[in-house]
Amino acid sequence: MIPQSRLYKDALLNNIIPFWERHSLDRTNGGYFTCLDREGKVYDTDKFMWLQGRQAWMFSTLYNQVEPKENWLEIAKSGVDFIRHKGMDAQGNVYFSLTANGQPLVQPYNIFSDCFAAMAFAQYGIAAQDREYKELAKKTYLNILQRKDNPKGKYEKGTLARPLKSFALPMILSNLVLELEDILEPNEVERTIDFAVQEVMEVFLHGKSGIIYEFTKPDGSLEDSFNGRLLNPGHGIESMWFMIDIAVRRNDQELINKATETIVKILEYSWDEEYGGIFYFMDSRGHPPQQLEWDQKLWWVHLETLVALAKAYEQTQNPEISAWYTKVHDYSWQHFSDPQHGEWFGYLNRSGEVLLNLKGGKWKGCFHVPRAMLQCWKAFERMENKGIIK
Amino acid sequence: MIPQSRLYKDALLNNIIPFWERHSLDRTNGGYFTCLDREGKVYDTDKFMWLQGRQAWMFSTLYNQVEPKENWLEIAKSGVDFIRHKGMDAQGNVYFSLTANGQPLVQPYNIFSDCFAAMAFAQYGIAAQDREYKELAKKTYLNILQRKDNPKGKYEKGTLARPLKSFALPMILSNLVLELEDILEPNEVERTIDFAVQEVMEVFLHGKSGIIYEFTKPDGSLEDSFNGRLLNPGHGIESMWFMIDIAVRRNDQELINKATETIVKILEYSWDEEYGGIFYFMDSRGHPPQQLEWDQKLWWVHLETLVALAKAYEQTQNPEISAWYTKVHDYSWQHFSDPQHGEWFGYLNRSGEVLLNLKGGKWKGCFHVPRAMLQCWKAFERMENKGIIK
Numbered sequence: 001m002i003p004q005s006r007l008y009k010d011a012l013l014n015n016i017i018p019f020w021e022r023h024s025l026d027r028t029n030g031g032y033f034t035c036l037d038r039e040g041k042v043y044d045t046d047k048f049m050w051l052q053g054r055q056a057w058m059f060s061t062l063y064n065q066v067e068p069k070e071n072w073l074e075i076a077k078s079g080v081d082f083i084r085h086k087g088m089d090a091q092g093n094v095y096f097s098l099t100a101n102g103q104p105l106v107q108p109y110n111i112f113s114d115c116f117a118a119m120a121f122a123q124y125g126i127a128a129q130d131r132e133y134k135e136l137a138k139k140t141y142l143n144i145l146q147r148k149d150n151p152k153g154k155y156e157k158g159t160l161a162r163p164l165k166s167f168a169l170p171m172i173l174s175n176l177v178l179e180l181e182d183i184l185e186p187n188e189v190e191r192t193i194d195f196a197v198q199e200v201m202e203v204f205l206h207g208k209s210g211i212i213y214e215f216t217k218p219d220g221s222l223e224d225s226f227n228g229r230l231l232n233p234g235h236g237i238e239s240m241w242f243m244i245d246i247a248v249r250r251n252d253q254e255l256i257n258k259a260t261e262t263i264v265k266i267l268e269y270s271w272d273e274e275y276g277g278i279f280y281f282m283d284s285r286g287h288p289p290q291q292l293e294w295d296q297k298l299w300w301v302h303l304e305t306l307v308a309l310a311k312a313y314e315q316t317q318n319p320e321i322s323a324w325y326t327k328v329h330d331y332s333w334q335h336f337s338d339p340q341h342g343e344w345f346g347y348l349n350r351s352g353e354v355l356l357n358l359k360g361g362k363w364k365g366c367f368h369v370p371r372a373m374l375q376c377w378k379a380f381e382r383m384e385n386k387g388i389i390k
Numbered sequence: 391m392i393p394q395s396r397l398y399k400d401a402l403l404n405n406i407i408p409f410w411e412r413h414s415l416d417r418t419n420g421g422y423f424t425c426l427d428r429e430g431k432v433y434d435t436d437k438f439m440w441l442q443g444r445q446a447w448m449f450s451t452l453y454n455q456v457e458p459k460e461n462w463l464e465i466a467k468s469g470v471d472f473i474r475h476k477g478m479d480a481q482g483n484v485y486f487s488l489t490a491n492g493q494p495l496v497q498p499y500n501i502f503s504d505c506f507a508a509m510a511f512a513q514y515g516i517a518a519q520d521r522e523y524k525e526l527a528k529k530t531y532l533n534i535l536q537r538k539d540n541p542k543g544k545y546e547k548g549t550l551a552r553p554l555k556s557f558a559l560p561m562i563l564s565n566l567v568l569e570l571e572d573i574l575e576p577n578e579v580e581r582t583i584d585f586a587v588q589e590v591m592e593v594f595l596h597g598k599s600g601i602i603y604e605f606t607k608p609d610g611s612l613e614d615s616f617n618g619r620l621l622n623p624g625h626g627i628e629s630m631w632f633m634i635d636i637a638v639r640r641n642d643q644e645l646i647n648k649a650t651e652t653i654v655k656i657l658e659y660s661w662d663e664e665y666g667g668i669f670y671f672m673d674s675r676g677h678p679p680q681q682l683e684w685d686q687k688l689w690w691v692h693l694e695t696l697v698a699l700a701k702a703y704e705q706t707q708n709p710e711i712s713a714w715y716t717k718v719h720d721y722s723w724q725h726f727s728d729p730q731h732g733e734w735f736g737y738l739n740r741s742g743e744v745l746l747n748l749k750g751g752k753w754k755g756c757f758h759v760p761r762a763m764l765q766c767w768k769a770f771e772r773m774e775n776k777g778i779i780k
Contacts, residue, residue: 037677037678043677043678044614044615044616044677046615046616096547099552103549104549104551105549105551105552106547106548106549107547109547154545155544155545155547157496157499157545158495158496159494159496159497161489161493161494161495162489162493162495225434225436226434226436226752287425287427287433287434287748288427288433288746288747288748288751289746290751292682292683292686292737292746293682294746295739296682349685355682355685356679356682356684357678358678362616362680
């Protein structure tokens with residue numbers, strides 16, 4: 001494996017972050033514009049709260065982990081202030097989207113906006129040493145836990161005839177709890193980690209195939225339905241680097257090995273041998289998936305895979321991981337990065353052509369690209385320092 | 391324009407309908423399986439009520455318009471009985487989906503299931519001369535009208551901050567009201583037609599560009615947002631043949647001309663010059679659409695276009711329409727029909743390769759293909775009989 005820390009560090013600090021600093025700030029209303037075209041021009045001003053929380057988290061994290069730059073803290077503040085003052089309803093639930101100046105557009109119909117808000121509040125609270133934001137992070141986190149068994153509330157369209165539980169929740173909790181570690185009670189942290197590891201590794205990771213399912217029946221068995229057969233390879237792989245983070249923290253070599261093995265299994269299952277890249281959705285029985293975009297290649301899937309492979313290699317030096325890293329790295333950097341206008345493309349068709357030339361939209365913002373750059377930079381730096389790679 | 395009635399008639403009676411007769415009947419529970427793979431094998435047994443209603447309507451319509459075959463009436467009955475006895479809640483709203491044996495899976499969260507159920511009840515009521523089903527059709531229709539200003543009820547996630555009205559409702563009413571014409575009061579029919587024509591032609595048809603928008607502000611002006619910029623060319627074109635049907639009924643040449651002109655405008659706007667075929671979604675300002683499947687080529691879009699062009703040509707003998715018909719016909723028959731296993735493919739990628747090899751699924755059933763075959767057969771037959779084409 002070749003040394004790569006420099007590549008990711010340069011991209012993060014000289015390309016990705018400047019792109020968002022230059023194009024995304026709403027200096028009138030606070031918060032961020034995320035709908036940016038190829039050159040960074042704003043084409044829509046709606047504010048999607050997933051992306052507000054994610055960008056505020058990103059700049060807080062840069063401040064905490066890279067350099068305490070006042071400018072980064074101000075950018076983060078503008079996001080958390082927008083979420084706090086405009087983005088939450090009277091019960092503390094986070095809206096899905098608002099107008100640029102903060103009128104609610106779409107109700108809080110799931111708990112993911114809240115998860116990203118909580119991450120942002122926590123990291124900003126730590127960065128600014130702001131007790132109020134730390135408290136708000138904790139409150140938002142506890143509100144998520146309260147809603148977790150009925151996350152959609154009255155917006156839930158499913159009946160109870162055939163309930164399924166969703167991988168997304170334990171997956172996100174396994175990351176969120178580490179983000180809030182300094183703010184929560186230690187018992188709470190351990191309890192949530194136990195829950196998340198158990199759900200991810202014993203319930204959604206299917207023993208026989210070795211891959212991760214998006215939904216299972218409440219008893220953990222598989223269901224033969226569209227949702228029950230659904231695989232989201234990027235989700236599965238991303239959750240494995242959350243598991244490795246937890247395993248490193250707990251010094252749990254068995255969990256590291258299992259996560260590493262699972263990354264390989266999922267990649268073997270979901271790599272497109274014909275055109276390269278990782279499929280977006282698959283059906284575990286090979287039936288046609290519901291999702292028409294199933295064969296597209298998405299930026300976050302490939303970036304999360306790079307992070308997972310870097311971390312897995314750091315922990316195992318497994319040559320199979322190294323080979324996969326090279327393959328995914330070459331595909332990703334060749335197809336997604338945009339040397340002409342900066343940042344990465346988000347959406348490619350199956351054969352690797354750009355499908356939508358946006359740099360940011362309703363779902364893509366200042367998050368997966370910079371977070372992956374930071375995670376890979378740091379992982380490779382540790383490996384270089386330890387002499388694992390030179 | 392070459393005579394084509396034979397092509398469509400043969401396909402309908404010797405290929406399409408036999409495919410559904412052979413593969414889709416649930417002889418245990420009644421109703422239909424719609425998730426059929428390329429060869430017709432059932433890969434999922436859930437019952438999506440849009441498709442139950444549509445197939446029951448199709449077989450009733452065949453009985454009413456083609457031949458009073460007992461077998462067709464029985465197939466239709468099995469669908470309407472399933473919807474009536476299993477598919478409706480206590481308020482008469484139609485569920486979105488059920489298990490094979492009729493347990494509700496997804497609540498009635500919009501009114502489209504109800505629209506297709508009403509169409510089915512009406513045509514079946516006429517076919518079987520069944521007063522109860524005619525009454526149920528009327529009741530279901532009135533229930534739709536009652537829900538029309540708040541179709542999603544408690545499942546509505548949008549706030550009132552920036553309300554939009556949707557083209558889908560007037561569009562479907564303009565077709566539904568003619569399906570129920572024999573069952574409704576004449577005043578009711580005329581009132582709904584007036585409403586639908588006014589909305590479709592004066593509100594959603596944008597005067598300046600000549601194309602149809604999916605959403606407008608309540609006052610009919612355009613909004614610069616993802617939904618406000620959204621174009622669905624297949625929707626627009628389909629609605630134009632509903633307008634032509636109404637215009638013929640009312641002997642309104644002006645409406646025929648306007649609809650014909652609009653078909654051409656939309657086709658010029660949405661034809662893929664590079665690979666052929668009609669795009670699925672577009673953004674009216676050329677921004678990236680939200681819908682990742684925007685560049686795919688869908689069966690119903692092309693079939694509805696064939697119907698619209700056949701009807702427009704029948705009424706106008708406009709050579710521009712003839713040229714478009716040839717272009718769309720050649721693309722559609724070459725790419726969507728499956729000479730090997732029968733029926734049509736539903737989903738192609740941009741370059742025209744099969745994306746999902748299903749013949750039926752959650753959204754594709756026994757409806758658009760056979761309805762278009764029937765409509766084109768009849769339109770060409772009339773043209774041949776009148777000597778418009780030979």
